[in-house]
Amino acid sequence: MGREIKTISLDKTTAQIAENIANFSQWVRQQLLLHHLLETGEPIHMVRQKIHRQYKVAIPTHRDSFGRPVIESYNTNRCNPYHSDGRCSVCWPDHLSIEEHTLEIARLYQMGIKDPYAEGEEE
Numbered sequence: 460m461g462r463e464i465k466t467i468s469l470d471k472t473t474a475q476i477a478e479n480i481a482n483f484s485q486w487v488r489q490q491l492l493l494h495h496l497l498e499t500g501e502p503i504h505m506v507r508q509k510i511h512r513q514y515k516v517a518i519p520t521h522r523d524s525f526g527r528p529v530i531e532s533y534n535t536n537r538c539n540p541y542h543s544d545g546r547c548s549v550c551w552p553d554h555l556s557i558e559e560h561t562l563e564i565a566r567l568y569q570m571g572i573k574d575p576y577a578e579g580e581e582e
Contacts, residue, residue, distance in 0.1 A: 485545045493548055502549040504538050512550070514539045518565045535564055535574050 467487075469477060480486045496502050504512065514537045519528035538547035540557045551560055564574050 482545075489545055489548055496549075504547050504549050512536050512538050514550075516561050516564055518568050520569065533564070533568055533574075537574075 477483050492503050514535050515532045516535060517530045518533050520531050521529050523529055535550075537550035540546050540551045540560075546557065551557060555563065567574060
C-alpha cells in the first residue's frame with residue numbers, strides 16, 4: 460500500500476496525547492478506517508482483496524493413537540493481524556487481543572463452528 464503524506468496541526472494538549480501513541484501515523488490511519496465504517500457502514504480491510512485474506516492458524520483437532528495432538532491448518536479468511544500497515548480492525552476487533560481471537564477461532568472450530576468473521580463476505 461502506497462503512502463500519501465498529509466499534515467495535521469495539533470494544539471498543545473493533543474500534541475501531548477500524540478506523544479504517548481507509539482505509532483501515531485498508524486493510529487490515525489486506523490481511526491480514519493473506523494470513522495469510514497461508522498459513517499458508511501462499509502468496512503475497509505487492510506488487505507482489499509478477499510483472495511489475499513489467507514491468515515491461517517494451527518488448531519489441534521484431536522489426538523492420534525499415541526496421544527499426540529493432531530494439528531490442522533485452518534484458513535480464517537482474515538487479514539494478517541501482523542500486517543505492516545497494522546491490525547485490520549474489521550478482521551480483528553479491539554475487544555480481544557489477537558491471541559484471544561485465535562483461541563476463540565480454535566474453540567469454535569473444534570466445536571464444528573466456522574469462524575463467523577470469515578462467513579458471508581464476498582467481493
